Amino acid sequence: MTSPETGRRLRRPDFWTLAGLPGLLFVLLAFGVPMVTIVVRSLTDPSPENFQFLFTDELFRRSLLRTVYVALLVTGLSVLLGYPYAYAMARSGPVLRTWLMGALLLSFWTSLLVRTFAWGVLLSNTGVVNDLLLDLGVIDQPLPLIRNLFAVLVGMVHVLVPFAILAIYASLRGVDAELEQAAQVMGARPARAFWHVTLPLSMPGVAAGAVLVFVLSLGFYLTPALLGGPADILVSQSIVLQVQQYLDPGVGSAMAVVLLALVLAFLAIASKVVGLGRILGVTGKEGTS
Amino acid sequence: MRAGLFVRVFGLVFAAILIIPTVVVTATAFTEGSIITFPPQGMSWRWFEEVLTDPVWTGAIRTSLTVGVLAAVIAVLVGTSLALAAARSGLLPSSLVVAVGMTPMVVPLVVVAIGVYFVYVRIGLYGGILSLALAHAVLGVPFVLVNVLAALRSLDPHVEEAARACGAGPVRTLLRVTVPQILPAALIGGLFAFITSWDEVVVAIFLNTPTLRTLPVVIWGQVRSGLEPSTSAVATILTVVSLVVFALTAAISSRRSRSRRVH
Numbered sequence: 001m002t003s004p005e006t007g008r009r010l011r012r013p014d015f016w017t018l019a020g021l022p023g024l025l026f027v028l029l030a031f032g033v034p035m036v037t038i039v040v041r042s043l044t045d046p047s048p049e050n051f052q053f054l055f056t057d058e059l060f061r062r063s064l065l066r067t068v069y070v071a072l073l074v075t076g077l078s079v080l081l082g083y084p085y086a087y088a089m090a091r092s093g094p095v096l097r098t099w100l101m102g103a104l105l106l107s108f109w110t111s112l113l114v115r116t117f118a119w120g121v122l123l124s125n126t127g128v129v130n131d132l133l134l135d136l137g138v139i140d141q142p143l144p145l146i147r148n149l150f151a152v153l154v155g156m157v158h159v160l161v162p163f164a165i166l167a168i169y170a171s172l173r174g175v176d177a178e179l180e181q182a183a184q185v186m187g188a189r190p191a192r193a194f195w196h197v198t199l200p201l202s203m204p205g206v207a208a209g210a211v212l213v214f215v216l217s218l219g220f221y222l223t224p225a226l227l228g229g230p231a232d233i234l235v236s237q238s239i240v241l242q243v244q245q246y247l248d249p250g251v252g253s254a255m256a257v258v259l260l261a262l263v264l265a266f267l268a269i270a271s272k273v274v275g276l277g278r279i280l281g282v283t284g285k286e287g288t289s
Numbered sequence: 290m291r292a293g294l295f296v297r298v299f300g301l302v303f304a305a306i307l308i309i310p311t312v313v314v315t316a317t318a319f320t321e322g323s324i325i326t327f328p329p330q331g332m333s334w335r336w337f338e339e340v341l342t343d344p345v346w347t348g349a350i351r352t353s354l355t356v357g358v359l360a361a362v363i364a365v366l367v368g369t370s371l372a373l374a375a376a377r378s379g380l381l382p383s384s385l386v387v388a389v390g391m392t393p394m395v396v397p398l399v400v401v402a403i404g405v406y407f408v409y410v411r412i413g414l415y416g417g418i419l420s421l422a423l424a425h426a427v428l429g430v431p432f433v434l435v436n437v438l439a440a441l442r443s444l445d446p447h448v449e450e451a452a453r454a455c456g457a458g459p460v461r462t463l464l465r466v467t468v469p470q471i472l473p474a475a476l477i478g479g480l481f482a483f484i485t486s487w488d489e490v491v492v493a494i495f496l497n498t499p500t501l502r503t504l505p506v507v508i509w510g511q512v513r514s515g516l517e518p519s520t521s522a523v524a525t526i527l528t529v530v531s532l533v534v535f536a537l538t539a540a541i542s543s544r545r546s547r548s549r550r551v552h
Binding site for chain 1: 300308317327363371375386390401407423427430435463487488491512516521
C-alpha cells in the first residue's frame, strides 16, 4: 500500500469504518478510560511507590502466589473432570447426550452467585453434606468443608468446568470417529486408539478451554469471598479490601495493574500456542458451520 | 466409537453434581419452615409471597430489569457497530476492532469495577441507573460482537450487491438489507448481554447506593449476613429468568438454522 493512498483513505474513510466509529468510541470511553484511570491512579496516588510497597509486602506476595496456585489447580481439575464429560457427550447416543448437555446448560445458566450460595448451603457445618454424613454415621463431628481452600476449589471448578467441557466438546466433535475405528481395525486396542489418535487431535480444544479457565480463575472474586477462609485471600479480594476497607485506592490500583498485567501477559503467551479467536469463541464455530 | 461404560457413568454422576446446587436452592425456597433445610419441610409458596410483597426485593427486581434492558440495548448497538467495522472496514484492521470489543471479557471484573467506580465518582455519574447500565453494557458487547460478526461473515454478499445495483444507497442497504439479516444474531447477543447484567455482582456492588441495588447485590448482602429461605426464593426467581432467556436464545437460533436450511 503506497502512502498517498493511505493518506486518501484517512481523509475519506469508507462507509463501514464510519459505521464502526460509534462502537469504538463507546468502548474507549466507557471501558478504556476506566482502565487508563487505574494505571494513572496507581502511579500518582500518591506516587509510583505504590508498586514498591506491593513488592515488599509479604501479604500481597503471598496472595499473588496463592491466586496463581488456585488458578492452576482449578484449571487442572476442570480439564481432568471436563474431558471425560465432553467425551461422553461426543461419543454417545442422542439420549445420554441430551441429558448431559441439559445438565451442563442448566448449571451454566444458573447465576454464579446462586451457585456459590448453594455451595454455602451444601457445605456449611450444618449443611446438607455434613448432615448426611452425620446421619450415616460416617463422621462424629461436622467436617470443615467451608471457609477453606477446598470450598473455593469446589465452587470455582463448578462454575468454570462448563467452559472447559464446551471447548473440549467442540474439538472432539471435529475429530472424525472413523479415524478411531481405523486405528482399531488396524489392531489398536480402544485405549491405544484413544491415546494415540483421539487425545492428540482434541488437544486444541483442551488448550483453548484450559487457557480460558485459567484467565477467568485469576480474576475470580465472588466464590473465594463467599466460600474461602479469611486467612487465604486472593488478589481480587486484596484489591477490594484496599479500595473499600483501607480506603487506599492508589495501592488498590497498583494491585489491579499487577493482576491485569498477569492476565494480559498470560494471554499473549497463550495466543502463540492457541489462537485467541478459538479461546474466546470468535472463530471457534466457523469450522463447523 | 462409543464412550466406555465407565466414562458414561462418570458423565451421569458429574451431571448430577453440576445440577445439585440449582436443585437444592430451588427446593429450599419452597420450605414451610423459617430456616434453610434440605430436604425442605413441607411445601409452600410462603417465601415467594414474602419476596414479592417486600418493597426491598420488588425494588431490586425493578432496578435489575431496567439496568439489564438498558445495558442490552446499548450492547446491541455498540456490538453491531463494531461487528460491521470488523467485517468490512477497509481502513481499520479487523483484528484490532475485535480485540477492542473482546477485551472486556478477559479483564477481571474487580478491575473493571474499581475503574468505573473511580471514573463515575470523578465525573458525577455515580449513583444513577445509567452508570450501572453503561458499565454492564461494556460487559455485554463481546457477546453481541461474536454473534453478529459470525452472522455477517456468513451473509451472501450478492444480496447487498443486488440492492446497491438497484440503486439503494449504502445507508438504505444497511438498514433494509443487512440489518434484517443479522437481526436474530444481534438479538441473541442482546439476550446474552441482558443475562450478563442480570447476574453481575462485582461491578454492581461497587456502584451500589441505597437507591441503586440490583437483585444480586441484595442477595449478596443477605448471603453475607445470614441465610433465609427468602434468599433461596429470590435465587430461584433469578434462575428462572435466566432459563427463560436461555430458552429464548435457543428458540431464535433453532428458527434461524431452520430458515437457513430452507434457502
